[in-house]
Amino acid sequence: MVQPVLEEKRLKAALLQFVFPFSLNEDCQDDLKQQLQKDDFAAFELGNLELETAFYGEGYQVSHLNLERYYLPFTNSVIFPHKDSKDVFLRYSKRLEMDCSLRMNQQHIPFRIHSVDVVLCPFDLGFITVRTEVRCDDLTYSQVLEFVNRFRILQNMKDQDEPVELVQNGNLYNEVEEFILDGLVPGMIAYLDKTDLEKTYFEKLPFFVDERMFVQGLVSFTDNCPIAPEDIYRASRVDGLDLQGEPYISSSNMDYIQRYLDEHIYDRWGPDTFYVIEENSFFCLTNQSKEVTTALGNHMYGAYYYGVLINLFYKVVLLKLSNRYSHVQLDQNQDEIDDLIRSITIFSARYYFLEVATQSQGKEIFLQLRKHLGSDELYAEVNETLADLYKYQENFTAKRSNYLLLILTIYSVVSGIYGMNQVIEDLKGPIDWGKMNDYSIFEYIALTVMVTGMGAAITLGVTTLRRLFKEIGKRK
The missing domain is CATH 1.10.287 (Helix Hairpins)
Known part of the structure; x- marks a missing residue:
C-alpha cells in the first residue's frame, strides 16, 4: 500500500463561495423582500450591466451576455426572470468588501467577504451565499483548506479544545451561523421555517442534511506548481490540518485516492487545471497564470455558480417533498395528498430538466454535480412516491x-x-x-x-x- 506524501504548497489565490440552503415560512417572501431592500440588498437583474463587476472583488467580473448564452432559454426564464414571481429564482446581492479573520488553534487567517447573496426560490426555499477570498500571502494550501473546513460549519460541534472565533471590525462571533445571520444578513432568521426544530435537542437552525454549508472554491497554486492527486483529493474532502497543526489527509492509501478521483474528477484541462466534485464541495484547482486564474474565477462566480444553485435546488426540493410524504397521514389528509401530487408534478414539469446548459463542458460539469448530489436517486424515489x-x-x-x-x-x-x-x-x-x-x-x-x-x-x-x-x- 502506497502512502501519500504531503508537501506544503503556496497559493496565488483562493476564492470561496459558501452556500447555505434554508426553508422559508409559508407566504413570507413579500415581507422578506422588503426586509432585504431595507438592509441595502439590490435585486439582481441580468440586464443591468453595472452589476457585472459589483460583487466579485477587484479584477473579477461576470459577463451577463455570456451568462445568458450559457444556459438554455427555459432555464434562463427561471434563473434570470424579467419580472418578480414566486415561481422563479430571485437573487438579492449586497456588496460588503469586509475584512475579517478566523482564529483557531492559535492560528489567525485573514479573509475578505466581497458580497452576500440571498436567493429566493420556488417551494419556499432559499440560499444564502457568502462570497469570500482568503489572502494567501503568508498561508499554505493546508491552512486555506482548514479555513474552508471551519468556516463551512455553521454551528460549532467540535470539541472544546477546538474553538473557532470570527472577528470583524471589533465584533467577536463564536459560531459561523451567528456571524452570518447577525452580522451579514440581519433580520433573516425571523423568516426561516423552524417547524421541525421542535423534534431536536441541540439544533438551532433548520438543516436539510447537516450543519455544513456547500462550498464552491477556486484554488490557484503558484505558476507551474505540479498538482498531485492527493492535492485534489484533499480539496474534495476539505482536509486541512490535524490537531498538531500538520497537513492532514483522510486516506492513507493512494490506490483508494486514485479510485475516488476516477469517480469525482473532471480533468478535461489537466494537468494544469482540475475540477473535483463531492456532495458538499465543488473545487477548481489550477497552476496557470494570473490571467487564466482570473478567467476561471469569472466562470466560478458566473455560470458554475448558477449550476451549483440549480443542483442544490433540485436536491433540497426533492428532500422536502420526501419529507412531506413521510408526514402525510393517508387516511386523514386528502388535501395534503392533493397538494403533494401537485407539487411533485409542477417540479417535474417546470424545473427538473436533463439539460440546462448549451456548452459541452457546462453539460458535463452539470451532470457531475447532479450525480454527486444524489438528485437522480432522489428524483426516482419521488417518482415512485x-x-x-x-x-x-x-x-x-x-x-x-x-x-x-x-x-x-x-x-x-x-x-x-x-x-x-x-x-x-x-x-x-x-x-x-x-x-x-x-x-x-x-x-x-x-x-x-x-x-x-x-x-x-x-x-x-x-x-x-x-x-x-x-x-x-x-x-x-
Missing part, C-alpha cells in the same frame, strides 16, 4: 364514490318511494305542523330520511363547490 399517491388517490376516490352511491341510492329509494307516499301530501302548501303529532313511527322515519337526505345533498354540493374554488385558487 407520485405513483403510490396516484394509486392511493384512485383507490380512495373509487371507495368514496361507492360509499356515496350507496348512500344516495338508499336515500333515493326510501325518500322517493316510501317517504313520498307517507308524508309528501302534508308538505304541500301551508304546512300544518300540528299534523305531525299524529304521525306513526314509520311516518317519522320517512320524514327524517327525507330531511336528512336534503341536508346531505346540500352539504355535498357546498363541499364540492369549496373544493372547486380552492382548486381554482391554487392554480392561480
